[in-house]
Amino acid sequence: MxxxxxxxxxxxxxxxxxxxxxxxxxxxxxxxxxxxxxxxxxxxxxxxxxxxxxxxxxxxxxxxxxxxxxxxxxxxxxxxxQPPSKPGFILGFLLIVYFGVVVVIDLEHRLILHPTSVAGALLALVVGVISHGWLPSLQGGLAGFLIMFAFYLLGVWFTRVRAKRLAARGIQADDEEALGAGDVILVTVLGFLVGWPLVWLCILISILLGGIVSLFTIIALFITRGYEKNALMLFIPYGPYFIVSAYLITFFPRFVAAFVPG
Ligand SMILES: [Zn+2]
Incomplete structure (x- = not known):
């Protein structure tokens, strides 16, 4: 040592x-x-x-x-x-700080703040351009935005349909959105960072992680009998899953190689 x-x-x-x-x-x-x-x-x-x-x-x-x-x-x-090879330790270190702030604030407040996202976008662009070049970095951000915006619209639609169904049964629905606008911005930022086409992998791993954690949560709720029919609809902060995914892709190249051969 x-x-x-x-x-x-x-x-x-x-x-x-x-x-x-x-x-x-x-x-x-x-x-x-x-x-x-x-x-x-x-x-x-x-x-x-x-x-x-x-x-x-x-x-x-x-x-x-x-x-x-x-x-x-x-x-x-x-x-x-094990610094990320192209950006090196210092930029990697700054990324970790950004990741930490997003995760803690999202877990505690279900919030992704715009000033954090702006700072993150600048940092992600610098690291993304150094790692992949201008075009893949910008394409990654654009793709991240478009994919997540589609999910966002789907979430809005789903929330409306659910509210209507509940209203028909005389139940007032909470107005929580499944996916926040902050998540769309976050994945845009992470898209700059991991670039095109890895932004796909970033989103895919986040969904897998979210699914695994939700599954274990539901099983735990069943076992402890804390399960109510509304538990499935509880708001899940997605930010931490996207961050974990981007962290793995940026800092563990072997992990990426396992998914993307060659
Ligand atoms: Zn006090």
């Missing part, structure tokens, strides 16, 4: 702070504000925040900051040892 590994570990820890911070403030204030306790809104001191101490009123920070720190260190270490 090389002493140099201290560099990606320290950078990973730093990235964890950044991801935790952005996930705490962006969904609440939409800007780089002072983080506040989600339970009582009292502001954290800088030292208290960075050391994961409870808020002044004693509300604990919970387990998420630690999961994020651990995940960022692991991802940073891996990117250091």
């Amino acid at each position: 090389s002493i140099l590994l201290i560099v990606p570990i320290a950078l990973g820890w730093f990235a964890g702070w950044i991801v935790n911070y952005l996930s705490d403030v962006l969904p609440v204030t939409r800007r780089f504000s002072q983080p506040t306790c989600p339970h009582c809104q009292s502001p954290y001191s800088l030292k208290g925040y960075l050391l994961f101490q409870p808020c002044p009123n004693g509300h604990a920070r919970g387990i998420r900051p630690w999961i994020v720190q651990a995940a960022m260190i692991a991802a940073s270490l891996y990117a250091w040892i």
Whole structure:
């Protein structure tokens, strides 16, 4: 084990702070504000925040900051040892930070923020152009947009049909959309990153992952008898599946080779 590994570990820890911070403030204030306790809104001191101490009123920070720190260190270490060949470690590292912010905010708030998407699009374009060239990168983004927009319209149609059926039985439907506009933008961004034609693989793997996780969730709900007929209609944040898929494609070339021969 090389002493140099201290560099990606320290950078990973730093990235964890950044991801935790952005996930705490962006969904609440939409800007780089002072983080506040989600339970009582009292502001954290800088030292208290960075050391994961409870808020002044004693509300604990919970387990998420630690999961994020651990995940960022692991991802940073891996990117250091096995950097994506063309973009290299630094761009790979920035990608990990972007991925982390999208995943945490989508899981906690079911939200993909536009400023995050704009920053992500710039980064994804730079990495995509370096990795695949201009044309495949732009084609990947366009294809990602068109495919997901079609899914989005399908989701809107499905939601309407369902609302009508429920209304006929006198039930008020929730107005949650199956697929958000944020997901369309996210896959456009990831399309720039993985390029054409891998954007197909990215979407396919996301759907497979989503299907597998949903299946296990439904089985678990059946076993614990927590299953209700509405459980199937619960909103699933798709963002994390797309991110995991794009991460695998970008950082694990052997994984891609398993799907795309030659
Ligand atoms: Zn508090």
